[in-house]
Amino acid sequence: MTRTIVMSLVLATLLVGFGCSQGGGSGDSGTAVPEKVTQAAAIAAEIEASPDQAAAILQKHGMTTDEWTALMYEIAENAEWSDAFEAAR
Amino acid sequence: MNRSILTVLVVLLAAPGLRAQEGDTSEPKQDKAADRDEILAALELPKKAQALRNKGVEKAEVREALRAARGKKLKARQARDLLEGAEEAVDESGPIDNFGAFVKARLAEGLRGRELAAAIRAEHQARGKGKGKKGEPKGQGPDKEKGPKKAKPKAGPAEDDETAEVEEESPGGRGSGQGQGQRGRGRSGR
Numbered sequence: 001m002t003r004t005i006v007m008s009l010v011l012a013t014l015l016v017g018f019g020c021s022q023g024g025g026s027g028d029s030g031t032a033v034p035e036k037v038t039q040a041a042a043i044a045a046e047i048e049a050s051p052d053q054a055a056a057i058l059q060k061h062g063m064t065t066d067e068w069t070a071l072m073y074e075i076a077e078n079a080e081w082s083d084a085f086e087a088a089r
Numbered sequence: 090m091n092r093s094i095l096t097v098l099v100v101l102l103a104a105p106g107l108r109a110q111e112g113d114t115s116e117p118k119q120d121k122a123a124d125r126d127e128i129l130a131a132l133e134l135p136k137k138a139q140a141l142r143n144k145g146v147e148k149a150e151v152r153e154a155l156r157a158a159r160g161k162k163l164k165a166r167q168a169r170d171l172l173e174g175a176e177e178a179v180d181e182s183g184p185i186d187n188f189g190a191f192v193k194a195r196l197a198e199g200l201r202g203r204e205l206a207a208a209i210r211a212e213h214q215a216r217g218k219g220k221g222k223k224g225e226p227k228g229q230g231p232d233k234e235k236g237p238k239k240a241k242p243k244a245g246p247a248e249d250d251e252t253a254e255v256e257e258e259s260p261g262g263r264g265s266g267q268g269q270g271q272r273g274r275g276r277s278g279r
Binding site for chain 1: 121124125127128129131132134135136137138139142148151152155156158159164165168
């Protein structure tokens with residue numbers, strides 16, 4: 001009886017610990033990189049190829065400068081997204 | 090005689106219109122250039138943020154700093170300069186605890202551009218984790234000896250003055266008080 005209780009407690013502790021380690025991180029880990037990041041990388045490559053056409057390129061992709069800036073901020077805030085963005089450029 | 094007067098009148102009337110047209114064409118050019126610079130600066134943000142993280146600044150701290158910058162509607166150029174300034178400060182003195190909270194507080198105070206960069210540098214010099222550690226293996230002496238070595242062309246004597254002012258304020262004032270309060274939070278979160 002005592003052994004069962006002890007085993008249950010150990011199991012519960014392990015489960016809680018595992019849950020905390022999964023959810024208590026920085027928020028970056030374990031999240032899939034959304035498609036908008038790879039799309040942004042493709043747009044970035046276009047812009048880098050023709051910097052003088054930057055605004056026109058954004059326009060072609062239906063984005064304003066403010067929207068682009070907001071997206072870059074969002075990507076920069078996330079380590080995994082930043083990695084994916086830089087890798088895809 | 091009448092024709093001369095008419096010609097003069099026509100010229101006088103037409104001149105402002107011509108000037109206005111010239112203005113119309115130059116302003117969009119400036120706008121386009123500013124737009125291009127903003128787009129290109131924004132493009133650098135992920136790389137700059139990643140560089141900062143790679144140099145030991147916590148992910149959460151970088152995120153907090155960027156969110157604060159976005160919240161204050163900093164232009165991408167300003168945010169890029171902020172990250173560059175922070176990277177230089179980390180190179181010089183190592184990362185600091187609560188970088189994000191520090192940036193957030195300085196932004197809330199209205200610091201931008203050079204002033205903000207100077208404040209970040211001063212804070213890193215005051216409590217950078219790598220003070221006397223990271224610098225030594227590379228044969229670099231204490232921070233004081235380095236001086237404004239990293240100062241870029243934009244950093245003139247005026248910036249040095251700003252740095253000095255901030256250094257005086259940080260130890261007993263806003264810098265340390267706030268930093269300690271958030272330090273506990275940071276540790277418990279990790």
